[in-house]
Amino acid sequence: MDDIPTDPSFSEIRPRLIRLAYRMLGSVADAEDVVQDAYLRWLATDRETVRQPAALLHTIVTRLCLNELKSARRRRETYIGLWLPEPLVDAGELDSIDDITLPLMIALERLSPLERAAFLLHDVFGMGFDEVASAIGREAATCRKLASRAREHIQAARPRFLVTEKHGLEIAAAFFAASRDGDMDRLRLLLADDVIASADGGGRVPASQRPLIGIDEVMARHVQLAQEFNQSPSFLIRYAMIDGLPGFISVEGGRIVQTTALHIEQGKIVAIYITRNPDKVRHLDGHCRGVRIEIEQS
Secondary structure, three states: OOOOOOOHHHHHHHHHHHHHHHHHHOOHHHHHHHHHHHHHHHHOOOHHHOOOHHHHHHHHHHHHHHHHHHHHHHHHHOOOOOOOOOOOEOHHHHOOOOOOOHHHHHHHOOOOHHHHHHHHHHHHOOOOHHHHHHHHOOOHHHHHHHHHHHHHHHHHHOOOOOOOHHHHHHHHHHHHHHHHHOOHHHHHHHEEEEEEEEEEOOOOOOOOOOOEEOHHHHHHHHHHHHHHHHHOOOEEEEEEEEOOEEEEEEEEOOOEEEEEEEEEEOOEEEEEEEEOOHHHHHHHHHHHHHHHHHHHHO
16 A cells, blocks of 8 residues: 555554454455455545444445455365465464464355354454444344354364463474474374364365375375475474464475464364465465575575
8 A cells, every 4th residue: 555645544443454354255365455445445435424434444344355255255166175264374463363263264164255244243353233234234133143153153163172372383393393304103192083184285286185084094194295305305484373273384395385284182183284375375475585595595
């Protein structure tokens, strides 16, 4: 927005709008585009007559997201392989913290757009149902039903056993070391028996087309990966919280940037989420530039 006049009232609420759009769309780039569009519409509004700027801006962003979801859902019908949300590194980027972790983001994808909007606006952003009704263009009673149905559908994805950030990142570090060093005994101790591993390559880079289910299947894949790491080492960028889960950013195969997020319950890794689709990690290039240059020069 360098060439567009700034509005302090919008700037104050912008992080919250970005967070709403990201939770709705699962895409950092799309969220930023939606909020940019909302800002242009805000500038075109007679702002002197607006009694509740925040309510109006939430309505604008929500409706833009609902429109975007129509085309986004069509795109995902033809998506190659598993779909994961774009990784958001560290909650500070959204200037707020909530309990929407990556598994819950995936569960939100199974809701209808209106269920998703009603749940997020009411349960996550604390808006009353009258405000929600205004934002999505439905009656308040309908919004209550939409939010209630959403809660029922995503209940299983809610965090059950919270892990501290410190402990989680320690497990992430142990996982990175064991998997990259080929220490299969140590790796097996970190995994739950029913662990599931999902990877999103978007058809752009190599990735499993289906989830790997159970410790034996996940371990078999890591035996293969350990051999690949001997030929082409994995380079750690840094450990980080990724959509509320501990994990890390790395450069694989010399060029491929990926994020690995770990869902941990009672000290064991129950799910592994790997995002390596270049379109989804492009916003992380600033984290990786120096390491990539070192790899290319080595």
